[in-house]
Amino acid sequence: MVNRLPASLWSKPRWIKPNGLTAPTRTSDPPPYPQEPQPVTRNPTEPSDEDYGPSRTQQRREALAVLTLATQLLELPASRLARLALPDDVRHEIDVTRRITAHIARKRQLAFLAKVMRRHGDEAFASVRAELGENREKHRQENAAMHRLEATRDRLLGEDETALAELIAQHPQIDRQHLRSLIRQARVERDGNKPPRAYREIFRLLRELPESGPGSDVA
Structure with a gap:
């Protein structure tokens, strides 16, 4: 009589670890190697970063510079202020701000004065900044x-x-x-x-x- 192996032993053998657990079989191939990122080409019709204008940080810095200049103008004597080349509306707002004594109201008016000055742009106050800079250097000397x-x-x-x-x-x-x-x-x-x-x-x-x-x- 021919001895036949049980049908359970005919299947593909599995590796058995010493602890009695079977090793897991690999079910999928390893992921492919990462590819190099492709350069992104900008559409010429799309606006660049420069087209959006100055950033918020730059706008805040420019606004602070105008506010500082407005404060310096308020501290000048009337005789020196009269010699500066200032727009008429700016000179009017300076006179209004000087007449205000309440702290909160004066602070609010100072902010409005700086807003009026920003409407004219930096070019309108280039000569004023230059003269104030020369006066500061003279005062230092x-x-x-x-x-x-x-x-x-x-x-x-x-x-x-x-x-x-x-x-x-x-x-x-x-x-x-x-x-x-x-x-x-x-x-x-x-x-x-x-x-x-x-x-x-x-x-x-x-x-x-x-x-x-x-x-x-x-x-």
């Missing part, structure tokens, strides 16, 4: 010169005579006797806690001296 004169005066009031000798060497035409008298009087005023009349007179005298170049004052 004047402050620096004043600080140098104050430093020179403080050195003259010291016990060291070097500062006085340097000042006389730079300005031989100075009245030495008068300057020495002012220095002695200023020291007395300082030590006696008296009004600084001579102290101020020394500053006025130094300010009237001709400048021989940047940083020529004794510092």
Whole structure:
């Protein structure tokens, strides 16, 4: 009698792991390799990013610059403001804003003033910005010169005579006797806690001296 294998053993054998579990069979092929992204060509009829105008960040920056300029115009004296080339409606709104004293109302009017200025564009205020920039530079130079004169005066009031000798060497035409008298009087005023009349007179005298170049004052 011929021994026949059971029908269950005729099928394709499966791999059996040591723990008794069968290994899963692969049911699909691996995914294909990723392809290189294809360049996107823009339709010439579609508008580019530049065609949409300035971004919100740029618009906010420009609005803040106009608001800053409006604030500077409000702080100017009337005599200086009259010399600036401003549009009539802008000048009118500046006068209206100056007459407002309430904080909230003034802030609202300032925003409206900046809005009126934006209607004219930056070209209308190019000369105004240039003049204000020159005035700021001039003001900075004047402050620096004043600080140098104050430093020179403080050195003259010291016990060291070097500062006085340097000042006389730079300005031989100075009245030495008068300057020495002012220095002695200023020291007395300082030590006696008296009004600084001579102290101020020394500053006025130094300010009237001709400048021989940047940083020529004794510092």
